[in-house]
Amino acid sequence: MTDLMAEPMLTNPYSGVARYQLYIDGSWVDAKGGKTFTSVNPSTGEIWAEVADGQADDIDAAVTAARRAFDGGWRNAGATERSAVLRRLGDVLARPDVIERLAVHELLDTGKVIRETIGLARAFSTWCYYYAGVAESLRGSTIPVPMEQTFTYTVPGPIGVVAAITPWNSPILLMLWKLCPALAAGNTIVIKPSEVAPVSTLEFARVLDEAGVPRGVVNVVSGQRAAGAALSSHPGVDKIAFTGSTATGKKVMKAAAENLSRVSLELGGKSPNIVFDDADIDLAVNGIISGSFAAGGQMCTAGSRVLVQDSIYDAVLERLVERVGAVKIGDPFDWSSEMGALTWSEQFDSVLRRIDKARAEGARLVIGGGRPLTPPSPGGFHVAPTVFADVTSSMEIAREEIFGPVAGLLRFSTEEEAISIANDTQYGLAAAVWTTDLGRTQRMVHAIEAGTVWVNCYRRVSYAAPFGGVKSSGIGLENGTEVMREYTEEKTVxxxxNQKARDPFRLA
Structure with a gap:
């Protein structure tokens, strides 16, 4: 167990409103149109930051800067130089003062609690270090073609300018999933953070100069939907990496198609969390808590569609409700707080509507179902952890991504029925199986339609393990060495x- 008292005691560093500009070509600049928008602290509902509202002209300036940096040297920078930049960035991100600063800004931006944001911030540097190594290990391959006296090989090279459009639930980490491999491959990048939580990404940009990242290689343009639309449709963008909802992902892909820009999409999910009767119930319930209520349930991988075998359904429900009732919703700067606020007011309203819809459709509310009885702040966007029983696959709560602290329990009898229910969804991002039967584990892993399957665990990710979805959960991969396919062009040589003329009318 973590010794909470040993953790740094952090507080809100702002007594007024923080102000942020755009980061373009290594400089901090106002939006060309002079517009700004505000960011709200989800824990209090109060404005805490004013942010430059980038428009199409600002996006164009950022793409131009990224192209100039790409053509001006970064594309031809050696692997050792790219690796050194990423290592220096990792060194800065590993400093305790930077970890704490980014953790506090992400807390203020997203509503997460400090134990969550510190944990994330401590991992940021590891992505940089890993891809520093990948940068120096990129290589092509020789191909034994069936032709005499012919030498054939491949060479990986950068694509060009990458657009990274990132979400509001884990802004910096999910941005690094794109930035690190993009830079390792020799690309430059324009980052457009979500308008809901843009500040932590802008705060991250402050470390780029200190790490010696060349001007224009990384650019950050905050803005609202107009900025995202301008970036995804910009003819100077060669590849778009997007994380967000499936509906928005389709719009991004449509815009990219006009320029034939390459696209990778990490989209929504409705992950099944499958508990068999031979599972360790305490372990499974801990995994359900992690998959449904950590980060306020605001995870694309949320395992809130909980499938439980008939014979242990009541026991799992009882244990889960007992544990959920003890979840502490408190001051986000308090290390004992386990759950914070939802990130923005629209999401708060959406989750409450989904809860009402579940009741109307006949799901049985067991615990939660609205705001906490004693919320940490009357203006915060807090929703109590909520559990529904007697959920069926036809209900909206089992079919749509809620993105909030709501779990629904479904019954199943057989392994075949569990597979059928698990795959009865448009999504395929992740899943979990809780069992001690090795044979069943293998059958379930192969049968479940998902990009990630956890067995007797939940919410595990690593820079070294590829991550992506199937069906409506996305296209392409992130993390691991496999992601480099998304950020490189393969050239065949x-x-x-022999140096002798051949018959020009024959292929071989």
Missing amino acids: WIDT
């Missing part, structure tokens, strides 16, 4: 070592 043919060398005729």
Whole structure:
């Protein structure tokens, strides 16, 4: 267990409103149109930051800067140089003062509690270090073509300017999932953070100069939907990496198609959390808590569709309700607080509507179902952890992504029925199986339609393990060495070592 008292005691550093500009070509600048918008602290409902509202002209300036940096040297920077930049960035991100600063800003931006944001911030540097190593290990391959005296090989190269459009639930981490491999491959990047929680990404940009990242290689443009639309449709963008809702992902893909920009999409999910009767119930309930209520349930991988075998359904429900009733919703700067606020007012309203819809459709509310009885702040966007029983696959709560602290329990009898229910969804991002039967584990892993399957655990991710979805949960991968396919172009080279003329009308 973590010794909470040993953790740094952090507080809100702002007594007024913080102000942020755009970061373009290594400089902090106002939006060309002079517009700004505000960011609200989800824990209090109060404005805490004013942010430059980038428009199409600002996006164009950022893309131009990224192209100039790409053509001006970064594309031809050696692997050792790219690796060194990423290592220096990792060194800065590993400093305790930077960890604490980014953790506090993400807390103020997203409503998460400090134990969550500190944990995330401590991992940021590891992505930089890993891809520093990947940068120096990128290589092509020789191909034994069936032609005499011909030497054929491949060379990986950068794509060009990458647009990263990032979400509001874990802004910096999910941005690094794109920035690190993009830079390792020799690309430059324009980052457009979500308008809901843009500040932590802008605060991250402050470390770029200190780490010696060349001007224009990384640019950050905050803005609202107009900025995102301008970036995804910009003809100077060669590849778009997007994380967000499936509906918005489709719009991004449509815009990218006009320029034939490459696209990778990490989209929504409705992950099944499947508990068999031979599972360790305490372990499974801990996993349900992690998959449904950590980060306020605001995870694309949320395992809130909980499938429980008939014979242990009541026992799991009882244990889960007992644990949920003890979840502490408190001051986000208090290390004992386990759950914070939802990130913005619209999401808060949406989750409450989903809860009402579940009741109307016949799901049985067991605990929660609205605001906490004693919220930490009357203006915060807090929703009590909520559990529904007697959920069926036809209900909205089992079919739509809620993105809030709401879990619904469904019954199943057989392994085949569990597979059928698990796959009865448009999504396929993640899943979990709780069992001690090794044979069942293998059958379930192969049968479940998902990009990630956790067995007797939940919410595990690593820079070294590829992550992505199937069906409506996305296209392409993030993390691992596999992600480098998304950020490189493969060039095939043919060398005729014979140097003799061949029949020009024959292919071979």
